[in-house]
Amino acid sequence: MAKTLVNLEKISKSYDGHLVLDELDLTIHENEFVTLLGPSGCGKTTTLRILGGFERPDKGRVVFDGMDITNLPANKRNLNTVFQKYALFPHMSVAENIAFGLKIKNKPKSYIDDKIKYALKLVNLDGYEDRRPNSLSGGQQQRIAIARAIVNEPRLLLLDEPLGALDLKLRQDMQYELIRLKNELGITFIYVTHDQEEALTMSDTIVVMNQGYIQQIGTPESIYNEPENAFVADFIGDSNILGGTMIHDRLVEILGAKFDCVDEGFGENKPVDVVIRPEDVKLVAPGEGLIEGVVSHLIFKGVHYEMEVQAGGFEWLVQSTHMRPVGTKVSIKVEPSNIQIMNKPASEDEEAVHLEV
Amino acid sequence: MKKLYISLIFLFLYAPIFTLIVLSFNASKTRAKWGGFTLKWYFSLFENEAILQALWNTLLLAALSALIATVIGLVACIAMQSMKKKTRALILGIANIPMLNAEIVTGISFMLLFISLGVTFGFGTILLAHITFNIPYVILSIQPRMKQLNTSTYEAALDLGANSLQAFFRIVFPDILPGILSGFLMAFTMSLDDFIITHFTKGPGVDTLSTKIYTEVRKGIKPEMYSLSTLIFAAVFILMLLVNHTPRKKEKS
Amino acid sequence: MRDSRKLLSAPFLFWAALFIIIPLCMVFYYGLTDKTGAFTLDNVLAIASPEHRKAFWEAIKLSVVSTVICLLLAYPLAMILAGMKGNHDSFIILIFILPMWMNFLLRTLAWQTLLEKTGVINSILAVLHLPALKIINTPAAIVLGMVYNFLPFMVLPIYNVLVKIDSNLISAAKDLGANGAQTFLRVTLPLSTAGVISGITMVFVPALTTFVISQLLGGSKILLIGNIIEQEFTQTNNWHLGSGLSIVLMLFIILNMVLSVVTDKDGEVNAL
Numbered sequence: 001m002a003k004t005l006v007n008l009e010k011i012s013k014s015y016d017g018h019l020v021l022d023e024l025d026l027t028i029h030e031n032e033f034v035t036l037l038g039p040s041g042c043g044k045t046t047t048l049r050i051l052g053g054f055e056r057p058d059k060g061r062v063v064f065d066g067m068d069i070t071n072l073p074a075n076k077r078n079l080n081t082v083f084q085k086y087a088l089f090p091h092m093s094v095a096e097n098i099a100f101g102l103k104i105k106n107k108p109k110s111y112i113d114d115k116i117k118y119a120l121k122l123v124n125l126d127g128y129e130d131r132r133p134n135s136l137s138g139g140q141q142q143r144i145a146i147a148r149a150i151v152n153e154p155r156l157l158l159l160d161e162p163l164g165a166l167d168l169k170l171r172q173d174m175q176y177e178l179i180r181l182k183n184e185l186g187i188t189f190i191y192v193t194h195d196q197e198e199a200l201t202m203s204d205t206i207v208v209m210n211q212g213y214i215q216q217i218g219t220p221e222s223i224y225n226e227p228e229n230a231f232v233a234d235f236i237g238d239s240n241i242l243g244g245t246m247i248h249d250r251l252v253e254i255l256g257a258k259f260d261c262v263d264e265g266f267g268e269n270k271p272v273d274v275v276i277r278p279e280d281v282k283l284v285a286p287g288e289g290l291i292e293g294v295v296s297h298l299i300f301k302g303v304h305y306e307m308e309v310q311a312g313g314f315e316w317l318v319q320s321t322h323m324r325p326v327g328t329k330v331s332i333k334v335e336p337s338n339i340q341i342m343n344k345p346a347s348e349d350e351e352a353v354h355l356e357v
Numbered sequence: 358m359k360k361l362y363i364s365l366i367f368l369f370l371y372a373p374i375f376t377l378i379v380l381s382f383n384a385s386k387t388r389a390k391w392g393g394f395t396l397k398w399y400f401s402l403f404e405n406e407a408i409l410q411a412l413w414n415t416l417l418l419a420a421l422s423a424l425i426a427t428v429i430g431l432v433a434c435i436a437m438q439s440m441k442k443k444t445r446a447l448i449l450g451i452a453n454i455p456m457l458n459a460e461i462v463t464g465i466s467f468m469l470l471f472i473s474l475g476v477t478f479g480f481g482t483i484l485l486a487h488i489t490f491n492i493p494y495v496i497l498s499i500q501p502r503m504k505q506l507n508t509s510t511y512e513a514a515l516d517l518g519a520n521s522l523q524a525f526f527r528i529v530f531p532d533i534l535p536g537i538l539s540g541f542l543m544a545f546t547m548s549l550d551d552f553i554i555t556h557f558t559k560g561p562g563v564d565t566l567s568t569k570i571y572t573e574v575r576k577g578i579k580p581e582m583y584s585l586s587t588l589i590f591a592a593v594f595i596l597m598l599l600v601n602h603t604p605r606k607k608e609k610s
Numbered sequence: 611m612r613d614s615r616k617l618l619s620a621p622f623l624f625w626a627a628l629f630i631i632i633p634l635c636m637v638f639y640y641g642l643t644d645k646t647g648a649f650t651l652d653n654v655l656a657i658a659s660p661e662h663r664k665a666f667w668e669a670i671k672l673s674v675v676s677t678v679i680c681l682l683l684a685y686p687l688a689m690i691l692a693g694m695k696g697n698h699d700s701f702i703i704l705i706f707i708l709p710m711w712m713n714f715l716l717r718t719l720a721w722q723t724l725l726e727k728t729g730v731i732n733s734i735l736a737v738l739h740l741p742a743l744k745i746i747n748t749p750a751a752i753v754l755g756m757v758y759n760f761l762p763f764m765v766l767p768i769y770n771v772l773v774k775i776d777s778n779l780i781s782a783a784k785d786l787g788a789n790g791a792q793t794f795l796r797v798t799l800p801l802s803t804a805g806v807i808s809g810i811t812m813v814f815v816p817a818l819t820t821f822v823i824s825q826l827l828g829g830s831k832i833l834l835i836g837n838i839i840e841q842e843f844t845q846t847n848n849w850h851l852g853s854g855l856s857i858v859l860m861l862f863i864i865l866n867m868v869l870s871v872v873t874d875k876d877g878e879v880n881a882l
Contacts, residue, residue: 074784087778101786373720436619459819466633489629
């Protein structure tokens with residue numbers, strides 16, 4: 001395992017009596033691409049601002065490279081931020097913007113000039129030195145903001161929804177660009193977004209947050225395939241979340257039908273939550289599956305069809321390349337390994353989380 | 358530290374005002390000496406016809422000039438909306454002349470104009486001058502709001518069958534109303550507080566509070582002036598407090 | 611329909627021509643002619659006469675000093691006001707506009723009461739066993755009167771630009787390693803130049819041309835160029851000379867105006 005770079009220890013923060021972060025613990029390793037993912041108000045931006053030094057936590061410690069930096073002001077931290085709306089200085093040229101941090105550190109002019117050239121090349125904007133930020137497109141401003149941050153050779157780059165203001169196509173291009181940059185520079189990225197697709201595409205590690213709590217930490221695959229609770233399941237991708245009863249190991253009852261599964265250790269006759277991804281719901285001829293139903297909606301989505309199936313009193317979301325017209329009688333089948341069993345939320349807090357979704 | 362600084366500046370700004378308020382209760386007739394507390398100047402004020410006439414002139418002048426300036430300014434702002442950027446800049450430039458120019462120059466330029474036109478100096482000449490220097494304050498309040506205006510709402514109104522007058526009064530007008538009101542208020546205040554331009558455009562026998570005070574400076578200010586000012590200030594202060602304290606929606610931080 | 615809307619500018623244009631442009635032309639006409647109507651530069655060049663030169667120089671000196679003091683007082687104040695949380699625009703404007711409802715002449719006269727030999731301030735100083743201030747009827751009193759009257763015109767434009775600065779820019783500067791002073795010098799100050807220049811114009815012009823403040827607080831000993839022009843119009847009745855001197859003043863004002871127009875292209879700053 002790589003070396004630990006950042007440790008957030010029991011960070012709490014509230015605004016006007018409203019708790020935004022509650023005893024948050026998080027460890028980030030060197031050279032990792034970590035994404036803080038969650039709906040607005042989940043505390044992800046506050047976490048980033050505490051890391052950047054723009055907010056002080058009410059409680060807890062920020063440890064950076066073994067040093068407690070909780071009370072270190074932003075300008076003394078060896079990390080840089082790419083701001084949501086870029087925050088380029090409008091009264092300076094592109095080159096002056098990029099040179100800002102280096103001039104503050106009194107670097108020699110030749111060094112600064114080299115760095116500007118290098119950074120502009122890195123973000124594919126060579127020759128833009130003398131342009132004004134206002135004359136650039138959103139995507140270009142974004143690249144300059146990144147260039148301005150990385151010339152300072154930070155150990156850690158914080159990115160606050162940097163692609164939020166760009167249109168879809170550009171956003172996808174920039175995602176690849178960011179991955180390339182991260183690999184070329186070999187620095188740690190902490191990336192804040194509410195866009196789950198962005199998070200799945202770019203991250204080594206995803207931290208799913210909601211209402212000031214971390215819901216799950218894991219690789220994109222594990223977050224998607226094995227969500228730990230209903231919130232994560234619902235927030236990441238589409239899913240069918242159903243109440244069920246664990247009869248015993250490897251057998252769960254859903255909507256009165258008994259499904260084979262692969263989960264063990266939940267006890268006997270225990271109420272649980274069950275997640276089934278829409279692409280994992282198999283529609284077969286009536287009588288061949290476990291629950292009978294009727295197709296009630298059909299939308300063409302390009303790569304697949306999306307259908308709603310009324311079965312067992314539940315509205316199933318189904319994705320399939322095989323089209324079935326509305327009104328078709330079908331039967332539902334699910335592979336045991338595609339059934340994800342989760343404990344019911346224990347506390348009222350988590351229950352609230354569930355309801356809000 | 359910050360609070361101390363702000364307090365000192367406000368002390369500086371409001372010290373003369375407190376002084377005047379205190380003087381209005383001073384029993385001694387000269388402002389150099391404290392002769393004990395009295396309310397008599399507040400009573401004699403209402404028997405002093407010269408002061409009351411000056412007050413009436415001042416208020417009438419402020420109201421009329423602000424009103425006319427608001428109408429002219431508003432109409433000019435609407436016209437500017439459909440103009441090219443350069444023409445608009447030119448018009449704004451001309452409108453701003455009386456605001457940026459020295460008041461004394463504006464004052465004498467009016468004086469010279471009225472002399473050459475052979476107009477009798479009096480209430481009318483002061484009014485014309487006040488309207489003129491009020492217009493830029495009105496335009497300055499309305500124009501930025503006009504610029505922010507979402508033209509598609511106006512077009513939507515037309516699309517839904519309103520004619521351009523209806524669309525203006527139902528859609529555009531409510532949007533720029535705060536600008537119009539603040540422009541009017543600004544113009545009213547400027548007119549009320551003006552001395553220099555009135556000084557050059559007034560005729561004999563017509564006085565505003567400003568010119569009356571000016572002529573009294575050498576003889577000594579009548580204490581009734583202090584009580585009148587105190588009353589005006591108190592009235593405005595209370596009014597402003599009421600306006601500022603009307604509950605507003607709390608803004609999200 | 612668009613063209614008919616342009617016609618709405620007619621009343622204003624008529625008004626502006628009659629009451630702004632023509633009167634200014636009259637000042638130039640009078641200033642550049644003598645009593646017989648013949649062209650002359652004598653009225654303008656009269657600024658060089660010892661008496662006028664002294665008054666003009668005195669006015670420049672005092673107005674520059676007042677403008678600088680206003681700027682030094684106003685900038686920190688505007689920064690503090692802009693840094694307050696929430697939207698206080700209307701409150702701040704109110705605080706500065708409110709004094710205007712007490713007559714300008716009375717407000718200025720009140721300073722006499724405060725500054726006099728036996729005035730309020732000296733009485734307080736005496737109680738504290740501090741030396742008395744002797745500034746009434748001196749240039750210092752005139753400067754004080756100018757600063758007092760024109761300070762709001764410096765604060766408001768600077769406040770208006772400062773509140774519009776995106777707080778993320780300040781965070782970005784800090785993030786890139788700038789300390790408080792560096793952030794101020796490299797980001798905040800350059801971004802507020804338009805407001806500063808507008809403020810300087812708004813204070814310098816009335817200070818340079820005032821005749822009331824010098825009359826009320828300077829005794830009758832100190833004559834500024836404004837006092838001379840005023841006398842030419844209301845006492846000596848030499849309008850030609852008065853206009854000629856005004857032309858000199860206007861050259862300064864035009865210079866100032868050009869400066870403020872160039873730096874405030876969007877006309878955003880002067881939203882008083």
